[in-house]
Amino acid sequence: MSEVLLSIDPAVEAPSAAPSAASATGVVQPLSQAVRGRPGVIVRVAGDLAGQGVLDAGELERRLLELGFVEGARVEILHEGLFGRDPIAVRLDDMRVALRRREARAVEVRFEDSAV
């Protein structure tokens, strides 16, 4: 009932970042820039958004997916570390997951209203 969002077909969703935001209300932002306590829905997971890291983009993407960062999942930052507000602990559907903001750049989230 509450989680009516079906997992979005990646073939349709993946190629471009911008159009998905236009199709619904709200603002699309990387999870790394999200504000604590503001819930949203993941619209896109793409490893190359995180830039060059230890893992190649495809591997990062698969790891995020395996941990439940998948299009359609509800996400919200619950806690932030003391130094540089990093890492972050997020609610991911019914789970809690910790990650660094660096990797959180690979997750794009639609937050409902643009005002905080």
Next chain:
Amino acid sequence: MTATVLQPARIALVGNPNSGKTALFNALTGSRQKVANYAGVTVERKEGLVTTAGGRVLHVLDLPGTYSLRARSPDEAVTRDAVLGRLAGEHEPDVLIAVADATNLRLVLRLVLELKQVGRPFVLALNMFDIAQRQGLRIDLEGLSRELGAPVVTTVATRKRGIEDLVAAAEALFVAHAEKANIWREPTAAEIRAAHGQAQQIMRSYVRPAERPDTLTGKLDGVLLHPVAGLLILLALLFVMFQAVFTWATPAADLINDGFGALGGLIGQIVPEGLLRSFLTDGLIAGVGGVLVFLPQILILFFFIILLEDTGYMARAAFLMDKLMGKAGLHGRAFLPLLSSFACAIPGIMATRVIDQKRDRLTTILVAPLMTCSARIPVYTLIIGALIPQRNIWGVINLQGLVMFGLYAAGILSTLIVSAVIQRLFWRTGSEPFMMELPAYKVPDAGLVARQLWQRAMIFMSRAGRIILPMMVLVWALAVFPGPPPGATGPAIDYSFAGMIGHAIQPVLAPIGFNWQMSVALIPGMAAREVAVATLGTVYAVGDVEGAGLSALQGLLHAQWSLATGLSFLAWYIFAPQCVATLGVVKRETNSWLWPAVMFGYMITLAYLASFATFQAARALGWG
């Protein structure tokens, strides 16, 4: 004719981390389990036996937790290879048990869909089902079973509920022999997404969300993960932990010491004076005692570590420490192995297998011995007691305590600096991504904690004991042979092999302020750091360094060593690789002599430089 022996079956437990898999393994096999290593790799292999109602023996293998068969760490590779029947030296499992936390099904359902492709028959165990019921979570078991094409059993591992049903289901699958072709291959991102969609679909059809979801975890996290309060609580916790390790362990360690001392005395009365008595009391009994004496500290430390893991707090500690560890180029998870290294680098190095990436893991292994392990404590205590005055500065701070703190701080600081240097300069990589589930908090099960503690103790005794004991006997031999010539006046060790080596290397150690007695003590001190104390007792001919002997030795050192020499010796022990057991375990973990050699080289260089700087600076200050 009824005595036909039923063919035994091989069962493997697979599941996400934090699914209660270890508890389930424990409930299934009870005390009939043994811990070893997989051939060729250093991942722990836990196997146990269970007998079914019909009398069939099941060999149950507890595989490392994973979110995917696509292995990312050595542990997960074991799980993948075992499931696929590719693991060297292992038979493929006949039946898999997929273990799921019933309150957290989404990710494990995706893993189950992967398992299904393997084609091996499996049963899904919905563990922690009591918590699911308490939360008002409804699961259509029949529907789920139909959808997955596998039996579904509910279990409460900690109360041993559902265990018989699970065993019966596994046995039935074994008898049915319903194997299919293996069509598993590493999924692509698109396939993982598709599987998630399918898992989501299954969730929607057969699982009704919890009416009373767990709110305690959120409330606790509000405090425990608070940027300031959370860190303070973690520090307070660590403080209590180390207080306990050092204060609670002392009476037990004293008891062990006294017991072995008394045993040695008893043998001394029975066996006549001579080589045999010397071997029995100074070689063998002292050797066994030297292994056992560390057990109290290790047990107390692991008691806390297991408790922190089983409550779910360990993941929070890693979260809180990640930034600091990240500064050193390490992963938040390196916190646990490094913390363990405070007791002993050996379990610490063995615990590095929780780190996914090979380079991060190697770095952590290389720096773990820099953390101040408990074997350094006797050395530190001896030297501090002998040379640092027992007085307070500013009325409140105990000077001896301050020096001890300084030694610990130097250990931690050098650990962080050396790892940053290795990560940045040698590997030239950033650190591995830090991503981990923060599991719901749980009340730990007393029986499970006790069993894990027992296993840790056994692992320590067999692995460390097997190396330390022969080394102790070797050291005894080095110090005893050849015997002194007739009419000799000095202590016997002066004429022995150890004495010869000590005298030979002494010129090299002169610039760092070491006399020949210290140089001699370094040789047997290679067996284990604390052995140096006993050897100093021998070369200074005070005999047994327990009780009165220890004060006598401290008095002698006070009279004969300068403060500069004492400080230099302390600086040496911060860095020096004075432990063959550590080097041995590094060889086993990295499967190469290269890394122990690198470790030995860099540590002894640092030790020499630190001692040289300390000695020369102290002399310049007039402490020579």
